[in-house]
Amino acid sequence: MKVAIVGGGVMGEAILGAALDRAVFSAPEVTVIEKLEARRDQLYARYGVQVSSTFEAMSDSSLVIISVKPQEMRSVAGTLREDAVLLSIMAGVTITSLKAEFGHDRIVRAMPNTPAAVKAGMSAWTATEAVSADQREFTRTLLSAIGRELYVDDEKKIDMVTAVSGSGPAYVFLFIEAMVEGAVTVGLPRAAAEELVLQTLYGSALYAQESGRSAADLRAAVTSPAGTTAAGLLELEKGAFRAAVIECVKAAHERAVELGNA
Structure with a gap:
């Protein structure tokens, strides 16, 4: 099969690297369409794929992945084969908009996240009826190469996913920053603080995944009455931490909907 990846940024490269590593497709089958010459040179040297600054490769590819910023969609000027799949990972860009822009019906709309760069991503996706079984x-296989995948049957849920797992890594990184600063404030060297915080978050997420218990149960199991954890959690509650996170997700969702209506 022939594959065209439009946009060689972080997510485009993450999908490319994982798909090649896990033999979803091979380097000779791929053309990355990227406007920046230096970036094209990097991708060619790193992966051995074809690179281009024009859109001709879209016309004979059976899979076209659109991995540019939403506001750059109208700069993509290629045409697609009738039987090709158009896979978009642009936040907020609806299937209706994609159909209108590209005059195409076989569309997959997906929302991966940046941990895809280390094959630990979370992707939710939906597809039009024209996309065959x-x-x-194949879409499941491709998205599984960069982490976990979840199919949703209602496109509106993609905007909800965008606010949670799509934007979620940034929320987690902010929490990491704050925990590290807290550790430094109480006297730990920064390098030690970073190692402690990163492993704690990684281990906690893995434990939550594999234990089969709710986050509330796991939190309660760590929290002894009048202990150190209780004292720390009390300060988070005083700062309305839970409410702030909820409002954070709601605001991101509202923005994703706004982008889709723009």
């Missing part, structure tokens, strides 16, 4: 299965 085999093409859907």
Whole structure:
């Protein structure tokens, strides 16, 4: 099969690297369309794929991945084969908009996140009726190469996903920053603080995934009455931490909907 990846940024490269590593497709089958010459040179040297600054490769590819910023969609000027799948990872860009822009019906709309760069991403996706069963299965395989995948049958849920797992890594990184600063404030060297915080978050997430218990149960199990954890959690509650996170997700969702209506 032939694959065109439009946009060689972080997410485009994450999908490319994982798909090649896990033999979803091979380097000779891929053309990355990227406007920056230096970036094209990097991707060619790193992966051995074809690179281009023009859109001709879209016209004979069976899979076209659109991995540019939403506001750059109208700069993509290529045409697609009738039987090709158009896979968009642009935040907020609806299937209706994609159909209108590209005059195409076989569309997958997906929302991966940046941990895809280390094959630990979370991707939610949906597809139009024109996407065949085999093409859907291939989409699952491709998105599984960069982490976990979740199919949703209602496109509106993609905007909800965008606010949670799509934007979520930034929320987690902010929490990491704050925990590290707190550790430094109480006297730990920064390098030690970073190692402690990163491993704690990684281990906690893995434990939550594998234990089968709710986050509330796991939190309660760590929290002894009048202990150190209780004292720390009390300060988070005083600062309305829980409410702030909820409002954070709501605001991101509202913005994703706004982008789709723009």
